[in-house]
Amino acid sequence: MIIGVPKEIKAYENRVGLVPSGVEVLKQHGHEIIVETTAGKGSGFPDETYIKAGAEIVNSAQEVYERAQMIVKVKEPIEPEYELIREGQILFTYFHFAAARELTEAIIESECIAIAYETVQRADGSLPLLIPMSEVAGRMAAHEGSKYLERAMGGRGILLGGVPGTAPADVVVLGGGIVGTNAAKIAAGLGARVSILDTNLYRLRYLDDVMPKNVVTMMSNPYTIREVSKTADLIIGGVLIPGALAPKLITRDMLKDMKEGAVLVDVAIDQGGCFETSTPTTHDNPTYTIDGVLHYCVANMPGAVPFTSTIALTNATFPYALQLANKGYKKAIIESAELRAGLNIYRGEITYKAVAEAFDFPYQDSTKFVS
Numbered sequence: 001m002i003i004g005v006p007k008e009i010k011a012y013e014n015r016v017g018l019v020p021s022g023v024e025v026l027k028q029h030g031h032e033i034i035v036e037t038t039a040g041k042g043s044g045f046p047d048e049t050y051i052k053a054g055a056e057i058v059n060s061a062q063e064v065y066e067r068a069q070m071i072v073k074v075k076e077p078i079e080p081e082y083e084l085i086r087e088g089q090i091l092f093t094y095f096h097f098a099a100a101r102e103l104t105e106a107i108i109e110s111e112c113i114a115i116a117y118e119t120v121q122r123a124d125g126s127l128p129l130l131i132p133m134s135e136v137a138g139r140m141a142a143h144e145g146s147k148y149l150e151r152a153m154g155g156r157g158i159l160l161g162g163v164p165g166t167a168p169a170d171v172v173v174l175g176g177g178i179v180g181t182n183a184a185k186i187a188a189g190l191g192a193r194v195s196i197l198d199t200n201l202y203r204l205r206y207l208d209d210v211m212p213k214n215v216v217t218m219m220s221n222p223y224t225i226r227e228v229s230k231t232a233d234l235i236i237g238g239v240l241i242p243g244a245l246a247p248k249l250i251t252r253d254m255l256k257d258m259k260e261g262a263v264l265v266d267v268a269i270d271q272g273g274c275f276e277t278s279t280p281t282t283h284d285n286p287t288y289t290i291d292g293v294l295h296y297c298v299a300n301m302p303g304a305v306p307f308t309s310t311i312a313l314t315n316a317t318f319p320y321a322l323q324l325a326n327k328g329y330k331k332a333i334i335e336s337a338e339l340r341a342g343l344n345i346y347r348g349e350i351t352y353k354a355v356a357e358a359f360d361f362p363y364q365d366s367t368k369f370v371s
Helices: 020-028 047-053 061-067 101-110 131-148 178-189 201-210 222-231 267-271 306-327 329-335 337-342 353-359
Strands: 002-005 032-036 056-058 070-072 090-093 113-116 170-174 193-198 215-219 234-237 263-266 287-290 293-296 343-346
Touching (some): 020 032, 020 047, 020 306, 032 047, 047 056, 056 061, 070 306, 090 306, 101 343, 113 337, 131 178, 131 293, 131 306, 170 178, 170 222, 178 267, 193 222, 234 267, 263 267, 306 337, 329 337
Parallel strands (some): 002 032, 032 056, 090 113, 170 193, 234 263
Antiparallel strands (some): 113 343, 287 293
């Protein structure tokens, strides 16, 4: 199979979909790999490392898309890339379709095979290709929240961990999954008072056992969220419904009761955000203020630490990319329920129910196409 790796063009996105070690393994399996020049530079992998591993370097994304049978990326295609996608081409990347109608329509029109990292799912319900970036984003959320609490950045001017004689910040983490656990761990490690909310009592029991004593667990419901938001200095949103829009847990009405200069960090922004007032931002313009509350809603947070996040991501994605290359997408999807869950759009048909429901589009069971 010919596998193509284009350079990411989303603003301040420095990750890359395949590292040189992956190129070497794919070559050993008889595949051809073409990489757009400087695609790996931002992650610390110059063209020479890909050439040594056996890849061919080409000068344009257009050539990558024209020649490749499978495209391996990091972020969803954006408007300049839509016309490059070919009918029947495999796209293996993050998509987050339910929060992006224009993208969904473009991929339907292209008639490609769209396999989304974020919905590849194991039998235990875990999302193996979302976990590593959720770990990075969760840890970054505490760091970014701490930074934007500084007065010079527009925040309240409070140090997350305080100092002797001065109280630490109150941090609220919405969601006890991978993002929330990592965010709470870092915030607690910096000395903050942390409340972590979730709707799963069994998860809360686990977190209560493993977290330090400056972390308290609380059952998530509208009343509790409304009350803790009043005293919070920093709220980190890390809720997820796989493949679907995130629920709006902090409403516009709640902002008026929050502290002036409090910070909201919405890690769920790729799936539409879990704050009613969330709008995607970028690393070069990451924040805005509504009703005195600072919002940080960067949609590709891990792109700011590309060396760490590229390696973490490709450690997880590569085994699946190798399956797709070795077996072809039909056989790979038939034999792997995990990859089958990742199939979101097949040649113009939506095969992931939450995406179809988001836009009231027709849904087709994927087994109709790959059985």
